Amino acid sequence: MPEPVLPDPPVTPAPLFETAVVAGVGLIGGSVAMGLRQRFLARRVIGLDASMDVLREAEALGLVDEVRPGPGEWLREADLVVLAAPMRALIPLARELAPYLNPAALVTDVGSVKGGISAEMERLGVRGFVAGHPMAGSERGGVTHANAALLENAVWVLTPTDHTPLTALSRARTLVEHLGAAPVVMPPDAHDALVATVSHLPYLASLALTHMVARDERLSLLAAGGFRDLTRVASGDPRMSRDMVVENRTALKEALARFRRQLERLEADLDEPEELLAAAHEGKRTRDSLPVVKRSLLPQKHDLVVAVPDRPNQIGAVTQALGAAGVNIKDIEVLAIREEGGALRLGLESTEAVAHAAQILRAEGFEVRGRA
Amino acid sequence: MPEPVLPDPPVTPAPLFETAVVAGVGLIGGSVAMGLRQRFLARRVIGLDASMDVLREAEALGLVDEVRPGPGEWLREADLVVLAAPMRALIPLARELAPYLNPAALVTDVGSVKGGISAEMERLGVRGFVAGHPMAGSERGGVTHANAALLENAVWVLTPTDHTPLTALSRARTLVEHLGAAPVVMPPDAHDALVATVSHLPYLASLALTHMVARDERLSLLAAGGFRDLTRVASGDPRMSRDMVVENRTALKEALARFRRQLERLEADLDEPEELLAAAHEGKRTRDSLPVVKRSLLPQKHDLVVAVPDRPNQIGAVTQALGAAGVNIKDIEVLAIREEGGALRLGLESTEAVAHAAQILRAEGFEVRGRA
Helix, strand or coil: CCCCCCCCCCCCCCCCEEEEEEECCCHHHHHHHHHHHHCCCEEEEEEECCCHHHHHHHHHCCCCCEEECCCCHHHHHCCEEEECCCHHHHHHHHHHHHHHCCCCCEEEECCCCCHHHHHHHHHHCCCCEEEEEECCCCCCCCHHHCCHHHHCCCEEEEECCCCCCHHHHHHHHHHHHHCCCEEEECCHHHHHHHHHHHHHHHHHHHHHHHHHHCCCHHHHHHCCCHHHHHCHHHHCCHHHHHHHHHHCHHHHHHHHHHHHHHHHHHHHHCCCHHHHHHHHHHHHHHHHCCCCCCCCCCCHHHEEEEEEECCCCHHHHHHHHHHHCCCCCCEEEEEEEECCEEEEEEECCCHHHHHHHHHHHHHCCCEEEEEC | CCCCCCCCCCCCCCCCEEEEEEECCCHHHHHHHHHHHHCCCEEEEEEECCCHHHHHHHHHCCCCCEEECCCCHHHHHCCEEEECCCHHHHHHHHHHHHHHCCCCCEEEECCCCCHHHHHHHHHCCCCCEEEEEECCCCCCCCHHHCCHHHHCCCEEEEECCCCCCHHHHHHHHHHHHHCCCEEEECCHHHHHHHHHHHHHHHHHHHHHHHHHHCCCHHHHHHCCCHHHHHCHHHHCCHHHHHHHHHHCHHHHHHHHHHHHHHHHHHHHHCCCHHHHHHHHHHHHHHHHCCCCCCCCCCCHHHEEEEEEECCCCHHHHHHHHHHHCCCCCCEEEEEEEECCEEEEEEECCCHHHHHHHHHHHHHCCCEEEEEC
């Protein structure tokens, strides 16, 4: 009887980056760090932040492997640097880090206005820079609300300039895709004009509406339903919102001028009911055709991520091992498949199930990461 | 041993109205009819609508006891008439019904602009009229989406004029309270100015923003999240929205002028970052202090409503009878207690439980209404 052919022992696939640094570990920076770790995209993830409290929290939440309170020679080891400081701190941070950056590193940022940082990076001579803007957020900011799922299926704009090396753009695009987001490439000024229209102008309009009901009890009593929807964006962090619109004020003023013209046309149509009806129909058609961003519906807390080498039947090996041990898999998703392999996200039933499954899969030689 | 004292057999309390007519059985009219029936506020509820399809649907859904395709002498029996036609049909409906109205009847409407209908009712000599506006709605209109829960905890504005009899206002207020809503009284022109600000201006602003992204694929790609929230009201029924803003165009033009001044101030503040920060803080404070309308969270479909006379331990009698039969009560709410008694809403687990509980309580002599 021939000896049975034993499968090769599973190995961890090679990550996209060796050493990733996330500078500024807030809502978005923390979410990027978590995505890098959960999806095995970097061998180690270092959190850099001026606040020791933030760094301790990031470590406690398992978002990063290591932390650093400030830049230094160690930064040269990084082959990925993500600048994720708030808007007002972004350019100072870039200046502080620039002397230590490895010329071969991919450097990117996550700010919501792209003209200023792109120009500054060119002045600083950071060649491998590709500016980026993940269109993701939450009313609740800060590292404690960081969640890799925030980035899933989000549009992530990349804004190369004429000086951006194509290899850097290609690596940035791969990074974004592997974080589960959808890269969209356009010049910085085009991005800034678009976000002025879809984000910064709506914020100002919302603020103006909110001011109209301020200090009037009868108004705020009647301001339920639609008005609350319409002014939700005015409820975000005032300083971050202010910094964002001031940074983009040139494009925003142009968007305001166009908004005023639209309002004037609609006001004139109040005396032309047929025109107004056509405008109302057109508005509904446009609104109803806006894309909906689908996020993972499963709560993230009972997830386990397993690194799988690119070899036949790895999904089968994982599910059979868990099935034999009576672990119920409620959801399964292939996160990212590269040439060297990829990762599976498993949705399990409980904290106990995550711990149990992790133990079983580690015994089988798989590398796993969970957030129980 | 003395003979045990037996409780009196339970009786149905006297309703607020004998014959209620809801003219126009759409989303709001249907919800009012359902509230009148579920909460035992009228001995019979008649649905009046020009569409036989709508009337059949209202009967099938159990919203009304009887239906009529048009007005006639029978209307004199009504001691409550609620005009719930769409804005453009409201004044024609009032003129059609006026000749048949009983002078002792309470007449009200549910339109979203109050100046025009108030003036028209005065011209028609309808003495017992109190204009009203329940601030409730849904993106999904029509009788099929009618639900008494829509009105629960909603602000319901009543707009008497100098000619409104105080008894009519008092009865209208009682009606609104018994439907579970919160009455707020103010003059018609004050109401129209307020809704111009909190409802009609936001609609126009939302429409203007929507038009700015029309026919631009890159814009609509980036228009996720906040922009979708902000333009949700542009997704409502175009004709109803158009009719509403045109009817209120005088007040709306004033609100537009104030909105423009607010926008101009914020635009100027883009060059005064400290001013803009103060404005952002004020906006957030105002937005965060807007009241939240709490609706029943329990699905209405497994509810049973029981009429209870105002006598000791009626709640105990209901719960004991069901408990003895093994019916699990998941939620219980005292709907309205008047001098003659009131009603209990019971949340049960299933359609079967509603049918079972109804059988048990009827056997005990209670009057019950359910929506299984």
